[in-house]
Amino acid sequence: MLPLTLLNAAQGKPMLVELKNGVTFNGHLVECDNFMNVTLREVYQTSADGERFWKMKEVFIKGNIIKYFRIADAILDSAFEQQEKNRAAAKTRGQSARGGRGGPAQRGARGGPPARGTPSGRGRGTGPPGRARGRGQ
Amino acid sequence: MEALIPFTTSGSLVDLVDKKVLVILRDGRKIIGVFRSYDQFANFLMESVVERLYHKMEYADRDIGILLVRGENVVAVGEIDLIAEDLIPLREISVENIMTRITEDNTKRDKDQIIKENVLREYGFVSEGREGDAY
Numbered sequence: 243m244l245p246l247t248l249l250n251a252a253q254g255k256p257m258l259v260e261l262k263n264g265v266t267f268n269g270h271l272v273e274c275d276n277f278m279n280v281t282l283r284e285v286y287q288t289s290a291d292g293e294r295f296w297k298m299k300e301v302f303i304k305g306n307i308i309k310y311f312r313i314a315d316a317i318l319d320s321a322f323e324q325q326e327k328n329r330a331a332a333k334t335r336g337q338s339a340r341g342g343r344g345g346p347a348q349r350g351a352r353g354g355p356p357a358r359g360t361p362s363g364r365g366r367g368t369g370p371p372g373r374a375r376g377r378g379q
Numbered sequence: 380m381e382a383l384i385p386f387t388t389s390g391s392l393v394d395l396v397d398k399k400v401l402v403i404l405r406d407g408r409k410i411i412g413v414f415r416s417y418d419q420f421a422n423f424l425m426e427s428v429v430e431r432l433y434h435k436m437e438y439a440d441r442d443i444g445i446l447l448v449r450g451e452n453v454v455a456v457g458e459i460d461l462i463a464e465d466l467i468p469l470r471e472i473s474v475e476n477i478m479t480r481i482t483e484d485n486t487k488r489d490k491d492q493i494i495k496e497n498v499l500r501e502y503g504f505v506s507e508g509r510e511g512d513a514y
Contacts, residue, residue: 243415243416243424244416244417244418245422245447246418246422248424248447249447262451262452278422278449305449306451308449309404309406309448309449310447310448310449311446311447312443312445312446313444313445313447314445315445318426
């Protein structure tokens with residue numbers, strides 16, 4: 243599982259973010275994006291020397307000033323299970339719909355309106371723009 | 380996207396996946412854990428992580444768990460030789476003990492540094508950075 247995939251899966255979960263300057267933020271992840279920008283809720287901020295603390299309702303942290311995230315052990319397991327479940331679901335859906343490749347949306351689908359009742363059901367996917375491509379880790 | 384191409388050397392990290400690695404961060408911290416995954420920016424995930432603190436011939440491990448490191452902050456990553464690791468003549472002591480020793484050393488060194496800088500300044504020298512300031 244890619245690092246940012248785990249971060250996405252950790253939404254709503256508690257974590258610790260340390261910035262490059264040593265300041266740390268403890269809180270629940272609300273949202274994150276591919277730049278590693280994050281928003282946290284119910285946050286305890288600790289100064290770099292570890293001697294001063296602040297409590298805040300919500301903070302936004304720009305991705306490029308982050309050093310690392312500490313994430314609870316359980317989250318890796320649950321994220322992995324969720325990923326397996328999604329993969330299995332996508333597989334069965336793909337099979338029942340049109341048999342393998344070219345199924346709607348979730349795999350390899352690119353552009354164009356959903357073509358319902360295509361006679362052959364083969365070829366490149368024609369669903370709405372899906373997330374598609376890559377190894378889906 | 381062109382600007383991202385210099386980072387593609389992170390592909391060489393493929394050999395480290397699922398291995399026990401030592402990571403040195405830009406702030407000087409040494410992190411040991413199992414390397415799990417990485418991306419094109421060399422951001423990576425580690426499991427069963429400890430921070431290893433050293434003082435002379437002693438060390439202590441501080442538990443961290445799962446760590447997601449932003450690639451920018453990394454100086455070096457290297458696989459640990461599991462056999463050679465057992466031969467290192469270091470003694471493990473508690474985190475509390477090593478922290479007191481390290482802080483003692485730091486305060487002493489800081490004091491000495493100030494004295495040294497004052498003497499050197501009289502001779503017209505400008506103070507240099509310490510170890511780790513280079514990166």
